[in-house]
Amino acid sequence: MSEFFAWLAQLPPLVQVPIIVLAFAAVVGLVLFFVEIAPRPGRIYTVIRLAVCIAAPVLLLAVGGSYWWAIAGAAVLGGLFFLLDYRSRKGAGYLFQLVGFLAPAVLLLAIGLIVPTISTTVQAFMNARGDRFVGLENFAWVFGQPENVRIIINTIIWVLIVPVVSTIAGLAYAVFIDKSRGEKYFKTLVFLPVAISFVGASIIWRFVYTARPADQEQIGLLNQIVVWFGGQPIDFIAESPWNTFFLIVVLIWAQTGFAMVVLSAAIKGVPVEQMEAAELDGTNGWQRFTNVTVPGIRSALIVVLTTISIVSLKVFDIVRTMTGGANDTSVVANEMYTQFKNFELGRSAAFAVILFVLVVPIVVYNARQIKKQREIR
Secondary structure (H helix, E strand, O other): OHHHHHHHHOOOHHHHHHHHHHHHHHHHHHHHHHHHHOOOOOHHHHHHHHHHHHHHHHHHHHHHOOHHHHHHHHHHHHHHHHHHOOEEOOEEOHHHHHHHHHHHHHHHHHHHHHHHHHHHHHHOOEOOOOOOEOOOHHHHHHHHOHHHHHHHHHHHHHHHHHHHHHHHHHHHHHHHHOOOOOHHHHHHHHHHHHHOOHHHHHHHHHHHHOOOOOOOOOOOHHHHHHHHOOOOOOOOOOOOOHHHHHHHHHHHHHHHHHHHHHHHHHHHOOOHHHHHHHHHOOOOHHHHHHHHHHHHOHHHHHHHHHHHHHHHHOOOHHHHHHOOOOOOOOOHHHHHHHHHHOOOHHHHHHHHHHHHHHHHHHHHHHHHHHHHHHHHO
16 A cells, blocks of 8 residues: 555656546445445345455455455455345345444544553553553552642532533523524624634633733733722732632633533423413413423533533643643643653553543433433433
């Protein structure tokens, strides 16, 4: 394959284009073959499948130059086409199509998630160079240092505050502007921060929090307001422990729009008949909200809360951009990167495992809630 690309790079650009187009067309044709032709019953399609089982290994041998690749290709194709001869309850070839469609996703999942998870877990029990088993030494270091305990507490504070405040703010905004005049403009204004990267949002808020000496002109919005009221400039992102809360504001600002959009769509899905029936029963607006609207959007609330909780656990960009973890503002993800940058691979992996352990319960809870919703439906 590398020889093919090396040969292709030597050709003029105008010649490369049609070759790439033809290669893409060949891939599309192969996909169509597996989706449309391969599962069909009949003698002619059996002959086609047999020809593919012979031609594919030969092609692999010619391209890869290895008999092992050819044998492996023949074994895989033979096994897949053998499954084709079975009849599943959903029709001939269903199992083959299922395997064909799931295989790329499973492969990417294994490469991008399962293998790195196992590798990182193993690394967490190794030394900095990864060549000696040290048991729980890295975890003992994490929980034995006061600054590391502070890092874990900071992460928990992020998870406790950001999802709740963002969801409440987004829900309140969605309820108040629902079916109001200029609704789409109000929603656009609140949703705009979602379109900004966390790094961009951090730079914006860093300017908002910027403090200069009292005898100089303030460029930070908050400190200018403080000076207008006769106060002294405050270095918001240096005053511990309040600086953590000022960083949390950035993520709340960025996630409220997401919560508002999802919950607003869920509110519009609440049956109007239920609202009218509750109104005829003499309920006030708060009672209709708590007894009709909230139960109707419960699944959306769970999705929003769990999604923002996971984002809060993984927060890195905001802390790294605004403080770099200084002044007791570091979190697990930031410290994981810091240890990795300092070539402490074992300690970095230990922080990664801790972060993984913190995320798993949220994911499991979300999966169970989705399963319950399906059972209800």
